[in-house]
Amino acid sequence: MPITLEIISPEKLLLSKPVDMVVIPGTEGDLGILPGHSKLITGLRGGLVDLYENGKITERFFVSGGFAEVTEEHCSILADTITRQSELDSGVAAETLAKAQADYDATDMMDSNAYREASDKLISAQAMVDSVSVKRADH
Amino acid sequence: MPSLKSLRIRINSVKSTQKITSAMKMVAAAKLRRSQSQAEAARPYAKRMGQMMSAIAAGAASNPNAPELLVGTGKDKVHLLVAVTADRGLAGAFNSNIGRAVRLKARELQAQGKMVKILAVGRKGHDYFRREMNDLIVGHKNFVGKKTIEFTDAEAIADNIVTMFREGQFDICTLVFNRFMSVMTQTVTESPLIPAATPTANDNAPAADYEVEPDDGTLLDRLLPRNLAVQIYSALLENSAGFYASQMTAMDNATRNAGEMIKKLSLNYNRARQANITSELIEIISGAEAV
Structure with a gap:
């Protein structure tokens, strides 16, 4: 029995289909x-979302952060921004990382909210750079 | 009695006005369709976000350490009104409705001894408040020259609001915008942003059985600003759909009025022409009889 995956960005419903994992x-x-996962709400860090069908990764997306809601039958990903891994661009990724690093360095460490945001962004940007070189999904 | 020539000029000028208004109506209709589908596409995210918020917030609201974005500062001294209007006019009472609603609310709050600040989103609103109550404006933002509204635009506004809130510049924040009910009606709506609408205990029974990772507090800290941005984003989309709908209706009326005007003027024109001909005929006939 497959689980229904929904990937939603603020602008639109990007994908909704049943996957194995x-x-x-x-x-x-x-x-x-x-399928049958216990009910869960979690935050997401920057990284890759992998869709498994028949034991293989069929699609890979990069999310920059967001939230996910999981129930027994479905998994909804509310992504801040989402890109297909194959459409990631190493130049853009490097630029994002440089900017995040600069912001992070400029952040006041005593301000916990600002610090958390800056470090989230930095982690997400680093993940974006790393994701570019990860193996592509098999089709 | 105006001369034939001046009537002819008048008719032509109304005709060209009619051409402009009917073209604007077409353009507004096309843009309306686009912004309506954009608003539609953004709905699933807002819906899920709302569900998630109420699932977590129900438990956290009673917590004494609940984040201030959720439960407020406990005071209601300073109010921030976020007024969303369009950047352009020629849309009937669309923008002035918002202006009037905000002005009334501001006066009412001031009468109760509260302080009011206004954040004007959209150029027309900013122009209006600059004339009416310039001293209350604390910020403004417009999207002149932008084709479509993106989520990052809403995020920037939300960031701005959250920063101001953390600096203690206001206690309560309300969003005022035109909700798109149908092409014919847009209703001025006020919705509370801070404190976030607190769900009551009984409308969230199934919320408790979610596991939350990393934990309620941390997740809420991330979820609340995001939720703010989502609400502003959907208000911006409603605003833009409502604006085009309102412009379309206004231009449709204008086109129809121009049509009536042309009819009336042509009637006058033909009457005057007929009168001229009749009087010329009388002259000729009486001239012939005299011979």
Whole structure:
């Protein structure tokens, strides 16, 4: 029995289809979501969302952060921004990382909210750079 | 009695006005369709976000350490009104409705001894408030020259609001915008942004059985600013759909009025022409009889 995956960006519903398993980058570590998963709400860090069908990764998306809601039958990913891994551009990624690093360096470490935002952005940008070189999904 | 020539000029000028208004109506109709589908596409995210918010917020609201974005500062001394209007006019009472609603609310709050600040989103609103109550404006933003509204635009406004809130510049924040009900009606709507609408205990029974990672507090800290941006984004989309609908209706009326005007003027023109001919005929006939 497959699980229904929904990937939603603020602008639109990007994808909604049944998959065998989906791996999402939770704030506390990667999570493999199989059908019948217990109800869960989690934050997402920057990283790759992998869709598994028939034991193979069929699609890979990069999310810059967001939230996911999991129930027994479905998994909704609310992404801040989302890109297909194959459409990631190493130049853009490097630029994002440089900017995030600069912002991070300029942040006041005593301001916990600002610090959290800046470090989230930095982690997400680093993940974007790393994701460019990861193996592409098999089709 | 105006001369034939001046009537002819008048008719032509009304005709060209009619051409302009009917073209504007077409353009507004096309843009309306686009912004309506944009608003439609953004709905799933807002819906899920709302569900998630209420699932977590129900438990957190009673917590004494709940984030201030959720429960407020506990005071209601300073109010921030975020007024969303369009950047362009020629849309009937669309923008002035918002202006009037904000002005009334501001006066009412001031009468209660509260302080009011205004954040004007959209050029027309800013122009209006600059005339009416310049001293209350704390910021403004417009999208002149932008084709479509993107989520990052809403995010920038939300960031701005959150920063102001953390600096303690206001206690309560309300969003005022035109909700798109149908092509014919747009209703001025006020919706509370800070404190976030607190769900009551009984409308969220199934919320408790979610596991939350990393934990309620941390997740809420991330979710609340995001939720703010989502609400502003959907208000911006409603505003833009409502604006085009309102412009379309206004231009449709203008086209129809121009048509009536042309009819009336042509009637006058033909009457005057007929009168001229009749009087010329009488002259000729009486001239012939005299011979």
